[in-house]
Amino acid sequence: xxxxxxxxxxxxxESRKIVKSLIDHKTKHLKPEERSIVExxxxxxxxxxxxxxxxxxxxxxxxxxxxxxxxxDILTDITMVKAGINSYPGKVKxxxxxxxxxxxxxxxxxxxxxxxxxxxxxxxxxGIVAVGNAPTALYKVIELVNNNGIKVKxxxxxxxxxxxxxxxxxxxxxxxxxxLITKGPKGGTPVAVAAVNSxxxxxxx
Amino acid sequence: xxxxxxxxxxxxxESRKIVKSLIDHKTKHLKPEERSIVExxxxxxxxxxxxxxxxxxxxxxxxxxxxxxxxxDILTDITMVKAGINSYPGKVKxxxxxxxxxxxxxxxxxxxxxxxxxxxxxxxxxGIVAVGNAPTALYKVIELVNNNGIKVKxxxxxxxxxxxxxxxxxxxxxxxxxxLITKGPKGGTPVAVAAVNSxxxxxxx
Numbered sequence: 137x138x139x140x141x142x143x144x145x146x147x148x149x150e151s152r153k154i155v156k157s158l159i160d161h162k163t164k165h166l167k168p169e170e171r172s173i174v175e176x177x178x179x180x181x182x183x184x185x186x187x188x189x190x191x192x193x194x195x196x197x198x199x200x201x202x203x204x205x206x207x208x209d210i211l212t213d214i215t216m217v218k219a220g221i222n223s224y225p226g227k228v229k230x231x232x233x234x235x236x237x238x239x240x241x242x243x244x245x246x247x248x249x250x251x252x253x254x255x256x257x258x259x260x261x262x263g264i265v266a267v268g269n270a271p272t273a274l275y276k277v278i279e280l281v282n283n284n285g286i287k288v289k290x291x292x293x294x295x296x297x298x299x300x301x302x303x304x305x306x307x308x309x310x311x312x313x314x315x316l317i318t319k320g321p322k323g324g325t326p327v328a329v330a331a332v333n334s335x336x337x338x339x340x341x
Numbered sequence: 342x343x344x345x346x347x348x349x350x351x352x353x354x355e356s357r358k359i360v361k362s363l364i365d366h367k368t369k370h371l372k373p374e375e376r377s378i379v380e381x382x383x384x385x386x387x388x389x390x391x392x393x394x395x396x397x398x399x400x401x402x403x404x405x406x407x408x409x410x411x412x413x414d415i416l417t418d419i420t421m422v423k424a425g426i427n428s429y430p431g432k433v434k435x436x437x438x439x440x441x442x443x444x445x446x447x448x449x450x451x452x453x454x455x456x457x458x459x460x461x462x463x464x465x466x467x468g469i470v471a472v473g474n475a476p477t478a479l480y481k482v483i484e485l486v487n488n489n490g491i492k493v494k495x496x497x498x499x500x501x502x503x504x505x506x507x508x509x510x511x512x513x514x515x516x517x518x519x520x521l522i523t524k525g526p527k528g529g530t531p532v533a534v535a536a537v538n539s540x541x542x543x544x545x546x
Contacts, residue, residue, distance in 0.1 A: 143477065144452040147504045154503040182501045182526035183388070216530065219424040247349040272348065296387045296531075298359040299352045321387035324531050325421065326501075 159187035173334040180330040189319040199314035203289040204339040208263035213273040220329030231255040249273040257286040266292040268328030271300035290314040294323030364392035385535040394524040404519035408494035409544040413468035418478040425534030436460040454478040467492035473533030476505035495519040499528030
């Protein structure tokens, strides 16, 4: 679980046991790879409710692992998500502080998080997108995919908040994109990070 | 709330209204600065339970604002917390990837997060500490303060997890350090970031 020292690994193992005891009855119908993701999310948030609200499309694991094994890029909406992704041999990208992002956001009157997705598309992004914060970024991903404007293999769509998050995730589930979401307002950077790092770990095995 | 564009600010304002409607009955007894912090935490997590479990010592706001207004350093346990702190004129530090941290962690058999606090102390850290992930980092802060080994003005102690988080936060409340905690296993990087950014905002007003 990101732990690199003996003590860190012991804590992670004990935590994983507690997590399993709390949610195993809810996750036993899942594929092993899906189960690992849900367990890691609950470990990262200490919130067992994520076992109820985390949903993945049938094609999510296969599409995501294929992209990760090919070491395609991973795009994040904000730098906090990027900072949490460790041990990925491929590149993790985030354009929120890019000068073109700031320019587009101002000119179009959209959020920087949404503009950053546009800038990624302009840089020929291809891979997995992890949205841990901004519903507007998730909407932009869906819009660009629908217009063939970006090559997205799967989306971890877990923006958080009371304005737009629920709706943006619902729109993702109605698209053709392989997805992982958390239903309702909850989500956030630790959830996005947990999902990505779990996939990276599984791809290594 | 970190939003810099018109659309971003509109979303943040609407979210703040919803947050207030959900938790105002729980926060009305708090000082305005405390209330802002709790509202920002609930905004960042979309989890109203944080209005119940976020606790601050009586001296937390005063000690924290004094440190921030003096632009003292802010120390974070992991880079994800550092990545989320914006618009601080002072320095935000994190030693988790420092070579001495990796060395100490190996030699002493402790977590890197705990070793990183030791390295900060060795670099004469003075200011506010924000622990958003590792209970072991929080224990190390308390230990060093008790031994006069580090100059800490206040601690945002919101490590997350089922192993040690609850206990480490309880130990913080029993110390003389001005604190903010989240009772129980919940907490995490967005909570730490929300608390710090709220304080930085309040200090500007």
